[in-house]
Amino acid sequence: MIISDNHLAKVKKQYLKKKRKIDKNIRRYIMAYVIKDTCIACGACEPECPVNAITEGDIFVIDAEKCIDCGACESVCPVGAPEAK
Numbered sequence: 001m002i003i004s005d006n007h008l009a010k011v012k013k014q015y016l017k018k019k020r021k022i023d024k025n026i027r028r029y030i031m032a033y034v035i036k037d038t039c040i041a042c043g044a045c046e047p048e049c050p051v052n053a054i055t056e057g058d059i060f061v062i063d064a065e066k067c068i069d070c071g072a073c074e075s076v077c078p079v080g081a082p083e084a085k
């Protein structure tokens, strides 16, 4: 069987698309930190995040798709609210 360059490029594109989706889900469901509702909204974690994944809401929240699981927020939190999922 002969595979054309076009077909190969198409298969490669599909593979990369699926891989990106899987990587995103891994980040979202396995690696990301979450901030528990014990957060006192002191704001100490926000400037420590290297990827700006933390934003202020009712309590502070982490964007799971941005979080790179570095743990910097956990190390500065006075109440231990950030937690690895």
Ligand code: SF4
Residues within 6 Å of the ligand: 033, 048, 049, 050, 051, 052, 053, 054, 062, 066, 067, 068, 069, 070, 071, 072, 073, 074, 082
């Ligand atoms: S674990 Fe790191 S990347 Fe994730 S929210 Fe905390 S400081 Fe940001």
Ligand code: SF4
Residues within 6 Å of the ligand: 035, 038, 039, 040, 041, 042, 043, 044, 045, 046, 060, 076, 077, 078, 079, 080, 081, 082
């Ligand atoms: S450092 Fe802790 S208590 Fe302060 S905003 Fe971040 S998660 Fe909330």
